[in-house]
Amino acid sequence: MTTSSVFRLAAPAVMGALWVAGCGGGKSDPAPSDSLGARTNAAPALALAAAVAPSATDDPAVVAAYRNSFYDDADILHSFQTTVGETIDCIDFYAQRSVKGLVAQGQRPDITKLPKPPPLPGGVPEANVPSHFAFDGSPDLNGNARQCPPGAVAVTRPSVTDITAAGGLEKFKATRRRRPVPSGSQSTFENDCWLNNAPGNGMGFPTYNYDHAVGIVRNINYYGLLTIMPVYAGFIEVAGEHDVSQFWVQTGKCENWYRTSGQGNQCATGNGVNNQAVQSVEGGWVVDNNQQIAKLFMFMTGDGYYQDNCYAGSDGVGDTVCCPGGVSNPSPGQQGTSCWVAAPNAAFTVNESLPTSTAEKPPWELGIQVWNGSTANPPAPGWWVWVNGNNLIGWYPPSTFNWPDGSAGPMANGPATYLQAGGEVYNTWPNNQHTDTAMGSGFAPDSSSHGYMVSSYQRDVMYIDSAGNYHNAPLGYYFAPSYEGDNQIAGLCGFDAASFTQGSFTGGYTLSTSLPAGGSGWGSYFYFGGPIL
Numbered sequence: 001m002t003t004s005s006v007f008r009l010a011a012p013a014v015m016g017a018l019w020v021a022g023c024g025g026g027k028s029d030p031a032p033s034d035s036l037g038a039r040t041n042a043a044p045a046l047a048l049a050a051a052v053a054p055s056a057t058d059d060p061a062v063v064a065a066y067r068n069s070f071y072d073d074a075d076i077l078h079s080f081q082t083t084v085g086e087t088i089d090c091i092d093f094y095a096q097r098s099v100k101g102l103v104a105q106g107q108r109p110d111i112t113k114l115p116k117p118p119p120l121p122g123g124v125p126e127a128n129v130p131s132h133f134a135f136d137g138s139p140d141l142n143g144n145a146r147q148c149p150p151g152a153v154a155v156t157r158p159s160v161t162d163i164t165a166a167g168g169l170e171k172f173k174a175t176r177r178r179r180p181v182p183s184g185s186q187s188t189f190e191n192d193c194w195l196n197n198a199p200g201n202g203m204g205f206p207t208y209n210y211d212h213a214v215g216i217v218r219n220i221n222y223y224g225l226l227t228i229m230p231v232y233a234g235f236i237e238v239a240g241e242h243d244v245s246q247f248w249v250q251t252g253k254c255e256n257w258y259r260t261s262g263q264g265n266q267c268a269t270g271n272g273v274n275n276q277a278v279q280s281v282e283g284g285w286v287v288d289n290n291q292q293i294a295k296l297f298m299f300m301t302g303d304g305y306y307q308d309n310c311y312a313g314s315d316g317v318g319d320t321v322c323c324p325g326g327v328s329n330p331s332p333g334q335q336g337t338s339c340w341v342a343a344p345n346a347a348f349t350v351n352e353s354l355p356t357s358t359a360e361k362p363p364w365e366l367g368i369q370v371w372n373g374s375t376a377n378p379p380a381p382g383w384w385v386w387v388n389g390n391n392l393i394g395w396y397p398p399s400t401f402n403w404p405d406g407s408a409g410p411m412a413n414g415p416a417t418y419l420q421a422g423g424e425v426y427n428t429w430p431n432n433q434h435t436d437t438a439m440g441s442g443f444a445p446d447s448s449s450h451g452y453m454v455s456s457y458q459r460d461v462m463y464i465d466s467a468g469n470y471h472n473a474p475l476g477y478y479f480a481p482s483y484e485g486d487n488q489i490a491g492l493c494g495f496d497a498a499s500f501t502q503g504s505f506t507g508g509y510t511l512s513t514s515l516p517a518g519g520s521g522w523g524s525y526f527y528f529g530g531p532i533l
Helices: 061-067 097-104 160-165 169-175
Strands: 076-081 087-092 152-156 209-222 224-230 242-251 279-287 295-301 309-311 365-373 380-387 391-396 416-427 456-464 470-472 510-512 526-529
Touching (some): 160 169, 209 456, 224 242, 224 416, 242 456, 279 365, 295 391, 416 456
Antiparallel strands (some): 076 087, 209 416, 224 456, 279 295, 295 309, 365 380, 510 526
């Protein structure tokens, strides 16, 4: 979920004022199309009305070992199954490794004084969600209430199938740690443009890469973001690749994804300096294996994606050291935490499987907002996260964004200065070819039939100012300089980005603001995604 790696424009023309991060095709022979015009192997999950996560009713030793890396069996106060068959454990709030770390540092979050979210703006449509999707106390198939008791937080228990599909326990853990680092270099002109070693530019082949189709807002001080997005489970060709719909809330200009081995941190991590490391809060849904299951996620980096970059809920999986967890200055390989503090009695939790949409029907949606309450009265610093309305699910404390010397980074108390929303694909380029992993729903937006009941979108994208007021986000793009080799195509960065082909195969992901809104009252919105055509 970086802002990096854009290297190819999709075949249809780009419409509207938004960034488009193109992506390469990887097969010489296109697959046949279905009635909606998408490749048939690019969206099989759209036939499912809901993502079905296998249940770990046996709870074998492999699952117990993973679970116990997060919390002890003695911490479990209650368990239940979600409407999609996933097991949720409710553990004591203070049993969270992140909270134990805060306590060890002399901080003790008071769960009785969590702040209320800022009021949702009038007239903004709510997300369309299925009944009993939230942990609302309804009984599961075993009669257990789908709700955590007072003072407990919900934690997703992985299933045997989850772990097996990832290739075993260690590989499964690896998906919950930091992200891999591709090769290339960062543009000195635009911090979110990258010079990538993509096929066709004479620079060789990348091991893997990140492709984006996003809208951005720059140079606005904002203290939060709201966006609503349909949930899909797009086709994943290779386990470990991912399809994401998300937001980015950021400061800084320097990212470390393209450092060379042993080079160390290229970004400055103090305040008031040039080339300052990016700090970011990110969230949305992700499909990261070929089970075609979308999961709710949150993510952060405090140092330009160098060492401090963690998925929320990855506490105790080995080298997750975004926050010390009681360890003084932990190094890679030491046990730490993901910084994330889950809210007690929350109606949703990170890493839970989400019901996914069916083509040609009103889609199930995820509404998500983040807010830094440092300017509120009383102040509530740190970044707070709500899902589907006023359902608080967790918090990134201000110390999450401390620099290595202990001083507060810009995201600790806000404001953020850079906002993005849209889609991302992580592609592994096996055999030097881009796979068919889809972005969003797997159907590209176009002017024929791919409206809001087929294509991915984000709607009511708003930023929140220091007074708690909501504003439609003026999403736009910036032209990359001509020396980057992209012919100044809007939103494209990297050599030959707009003309990339591989044999007879040409394609990518698209983005559009010209399609009509799917309902009255939509604010800022755009459509994005698609298969490799």
